[in-house]
Amino acid sequence: MEAYITGTGIISPQKTFDTDDFLSDVVKYDTNSLRCIEPSYKDYLNPTLARRMGRVIKMGIAASSICFKDSNVAIPDAIMTGTALGCLEDTEKFLLAIIDNDEQFLTPTSFVQSTHNTVSAQIALQLKCMNYNFTYVHKGYSFESSVLDGLMTIAEGNGKDILVGGHDEMTDKYYRVCDRVGYWKKEVVPTMELIDSKSDGSIAGEGAAFFMLSKEQKEKCYAKLRSIKFIYKPESQQEIEKRISEMLAEKNLTADDIDVVVYGINGDARYDGIYDQLKDSYFKNSTSTYFKHLCGEYQTAGSFAMWIASMIVKTQSIPDAIMIGEKKHKQIKNVLIYNSFMGTDHAAFLLSQC
Amino acid sequence: MDKKVYVTGIGLISAIGNNVAETLASFNDLKPGVGSLEHIKSRHQGETPVAEVKASNEELAAMAGFTKEYKNTRTALLGVIAAKEAVKSAGITDIKEFRTGIISATSVGGMGTTENLWMDYLNTEKSGEWLKYIESHECGDSTEAIADSIGVKDFLSTISTACSSSANSIMLGARMIKQGLLDRVIVGGTDCLSKFTINGFSTLMILDKEHCKPFDAQRQGLNLGEGAGFIVIESERAAKGKEILCELSGYGNANDAYHQTASSPEGAGAYLAMEKAFKVSGLKPSDISYINAHGTGTQINDLSEGTALDKMFDKKVPMISSTKAFTGHTLGACGGIEAVFSVLAIKHNMVYPNLNHVNQMPEISFTPVKELKKNQKIDHVLSNSFGFGGNTSALIFSRSQLVK
Numbered sequence: 001m002e003a004y005i006t007g008t009g010i011i012s013p014q015k016t017f018d019t020d021d022f023l024s025d026v027v028k029y030d031t032n033s034l035r036c037i038e039p040s041y042k043d044y045l046n047p048t049l050a051r052r053m054g055r056v057i058k059m060g061i062a063a064s065s066i067c068f069k070d071s072n073v074a075i076p077d078a079i080m081t082g083t084a085l086g087c088l089e090d091t092e093k094f095l096l097a098i099i100d101n102d103e104q105f106l107t108p109t110s111f112v113q114s115t116h117n118t119v120s121a122q123i124a125l126q127l128k129c130m131n132y133n134f135t136y137v138h139k140g141y142s143f144e145s146s147v148l149d150g151l152m153t154i155a156e157g158n159g160k161d162i163l164v165g166g167h168d169e170m171t172d173k174y175y176r177v178c179d180r181v182g183y184w185k186k187e188v189v190p191t192m193e194l195i196d197s198k199s200d201g202s203i204a205g206e207g208a209a210f211f212m213l214s215k216e217q218k219e220k221c222y223a224k225l226r227s228i229k230f231i232y233k234p235e236s237q238q239e240i241e242k243r244i245s246e247m248l249a250e251k252n253l254t255a256d257d258i259d260v261v262v263y264g265i266n267g268d269a270r271y272d273g274i275y276d277q278l279k280d281s282y283f284k285n286s287t288s289t290y291f292k293h294l295c296g297e298y299q300t301a302g303s304f305a306m307w308i309a310s311m312i313v314k315t316q317s318i319p320d321a322i323m324i325g326e327k328k329h330k331q332i333k334n335v336l337i338y339n340s341f342m343g344t345d346h347a348a349f350l351l352s353q354c
Numbered sequence: 355m356d357k358k359v360y361v362t363g364i365g366l367i368s369a370i371g372n373n374v375a376e377t378l379a380s381f382n383d384l385k386p387g388v389g390s391l392e393h394i395k396s397r398h399q400g401e402t403p404v405a406e407v408k409a410s411n412e413e414l415a416a417m418a419g420f421t422k423e424y425k426n427t428r429t430a431l432l433g434v435i436a437a438k439e440a441v442k443s444a445g446i447t448d449i450k451e452f453r454t455g456i457i458s459a460t461s462v463g464g465m466g467t468t469e470n471l472w473m474d475y476l477n478t479e480k481s482g483e484w485l486k487y488i489e490s491h492e493c494g495d496s497t498e499a500i501a502d503s504i505g506v507k508d509f510l511s512t513i514s515t516a517c518s519s520s521a522n523s524i525m526l527g528a529r530m531i532k533q534g535l536l537d538r539v540i541v542g543g544t545d546c547l548s549k550f551t552i553n554g555f556s557t558l559m560i561l562d563k564e565h566c567k568p569f570d571a572q573r574q575g576l577n578l579g580e581g582a583g584f585i586v587i588e589s590e591r592a593a594k595g596k597e598i599l600c601e602l603s604g605y606g607n608a609n610d611a612y613h614q615t616a617s618s619p620e621g622a623g624a625y626l627a628m629e630k631a632f633k634v635s636g637l638k639p640s641d642i643s644y645i646n647a648h649g650t651g652t653q654i655n656d657l658s659e660g661t662a663l664d665k666m667f668d669k670k671v672p673m674i675s676s677t678k679a680f681t682g683h684t685l686g687a688c689g690g691i692e693a694v695f696s697v698l699a700i701k702h703n704m705v706y707p708n709l710n711h712v713n714q715m716p717e718i719s720f721t722p723v724k725e726l727k728k729n730q731k732i733d734h735v736l737s738n739s740f741g742f743g744g745n746t747s748a749l750i751f752s753r754s755q756l757v758k
Contacts, residue, residue: 001533084492086514095472098553103397111554112615112742115461116493116514121743124609130626133609133745134522138512139494145511149526152533177475181488232507344498
């Protein structure tokens with residue numbers, strides 16, 4: 001089960017669309033809730049339609065459009081997206097209307113758009129694409145499930161170009177709600193200091209990131225996606241390392257073959273120890289990078305990581321802003337992503353040069 | 355690739371029973387679960403009929419085997435009860451014996467709890483034990499509760515494609531077995547009733563104020579329901595020597611790409627999903643003995659599905675019924691619950707009645723089965739599930755040649 005990444009479309013708290021630049025000049029934040037830099041939606045959507053849509057729906061449609069253009073694919077053979085929270089803004093809007101008006105005088109728009117599958121459905125609707133269409137909603141495995149499904153669909157011979165993606169939005173209210181269960185830091189941590197922060201909690205983020213997974217290698221090719229593994233609630237560091245070793249062995253690789261590792265370090269003292277141990281022992285000969293200081297922590301942040309890894313392989317370069325320690329590789333053949341959300345849903349992705 | 359996927363276990367809970375035995379008894383007694391709303395304080399009480407599971411959350415927690423303090427939503431509790439019954443019925447004693455996964459589905463997730471606590475969540479001056487429910491809002495929470503309660507670690511995922519959600523979780527599980535990624539998977543879905551969905555469907559004006567009448571010319575809409583349904587599917591290797599209930603022989607997924615909430619009048623997406631399921635199974639429409647329709651009772655669904663069926667079966671539609679007048683429309687759980695019904699139809703050679711059908715729809719050729727039929731020969735069952743966002747899915751269950 002392998003595929004080529006032949007297109008990407010990313011909307012994130014960094015300037016990641018309408019540019020060829022790879023994070024050479026990152027946007028630094030002094031807030032614990034990072035929001036996306038959004039495009040002008042009139043380039044992607046009918047303005048009347050856009051006015052009625054929640055933010056994440058617009059971000060999803062725009063990011064997927066960018067991906068279609070980048071990959072030069074008009075209609076994908078399948079669409080699968082991942083979102084942990086769905087269309088949060090519309091969900092809150094309808095919920096508040098129920099509460100405020102005591103279940104009276106309600107209108108359907110926000111209810112209809114609150115459904116978790118709205119983004120995949122809207123992409124299909126815009127393209128009139130009647131092909132396979134799935135939406136995954138499993139916390140830190142939402143995006144990862146869409147990637148696995150994409151790889152499976154190609155392996156089954158059911159498609160050549162598959163759109164996969166992850167999208168989640170943050171709202172002011174949901175930020176405050178999650179704050180009550182210790183998700184976020186109490187103190188403001190500037191972007192470049194997140195990695196050295198030793199307190200509990202992380203910074204909130206959001207984003208929409210889409211990828212074209214293709215059966216055939218094309219002229220434009222970011223990387224070859226070779227494997228993805230889910231490691232649910234690992235009981236020990238040994239279990240994590242064993243599962244990574246098995247994953248690499250399936251591709252005849254060992255830890256020393258991994259040139260660069262992209263870690264999901266989020267500055268949360270409760271969970272970062274796992275990454276530190278991987279970095280300092282198991283992957284001690286690999287170059288270390290991280291990304292959540294640029295996009296924030298969210299359930300589908302694995303999609304931002306996959307973009308980072310794809311760009312590292314394609315450009316054979318690593319932006320200074322994501323480096324940890326010194327460069328240890330000679331060339332970049334293999335990149336591994338290790339990411340987890342709130343200590344439960346761990347996943348590893350392996351990407352290689354095309 | 356010609357690998358088979360065997361169904362070895364079933365479990366469910368809905369308004370017509372807390373387990374398989376109670377459900378069969380309700381079918382035998384022709385006792386639908388639709389009634390008045392009891393467990394949710396709402397303006398719709400006494401006005402909008404629903405199909406509620408007849409137990410409080412405390413009672414459900416006890417049934418789920420949570421003896422000490424639990425922090426599960428109603429969606430999770432329903433899911434744990436049905437999944438545990440499925441695992442037990444499959445005779446699984448050591449969950450780690452094979453690579454085992456769980457793929458669940460839900461449309462409301464933890465909303466049934468969130469909607470009651472939202473204002474308190476936002477009020478930092480209020481605090482309490484209830485804060486533990488914040489993390490259970492996410493759809494994946496119920497799946498992790500099920501996985502942890504039965505000890506599954508190898509793979510977890512959750513699907514939300516509105517009312518086709520759990521048909522898709524069954525499809526994904528089957529594909530993972532065929533690809534050799536897992537040996538057995540517990541697949542299905544769970545959803546509880548909530549003010550959010552009752553009011554949502556109410557604004558769309560598709561809730562029948564009376565008991566719903568699927569495929570009737572005078573149908574007025576659907577009745578919402580709640581519940582969970584799971585089946586255990588296994589590879590040939592894992593199922594060896596076990597009692598095989600049937601095979602999951604076909605599955606198909608497509609998108610109608612017509613409208614965010616309404617199906618196309620000709621049922622183009624529904625037709626495509628069925629066509630794909632037939633292709634995977636290698637069966638012809640004439641092989642199907644019984645169709646468990648999506649049949650929600652809305653004007654649009656029943657016309658769209660009926661038209662697609664007439665085209666698929668060339669107007670020679672076999673025995674067909676919608677069971678939603680028994681269970682209500684359980685949204686993300688209906689594909690799982692109706693998968694259990696499909697398995698039971700094969701096991702007991704029976705067909706369920708489509709309750710409340712009086713008037714023939716002029717647009718379609720077929721009339722649904724109106725009484726409980728026993729001693730039929732049911733070898734292949736088609737089960738349809740369609741949802742908002744144009745998501746359409748079809749599953750085919752077949753009698754297995756492998757008899758223990």
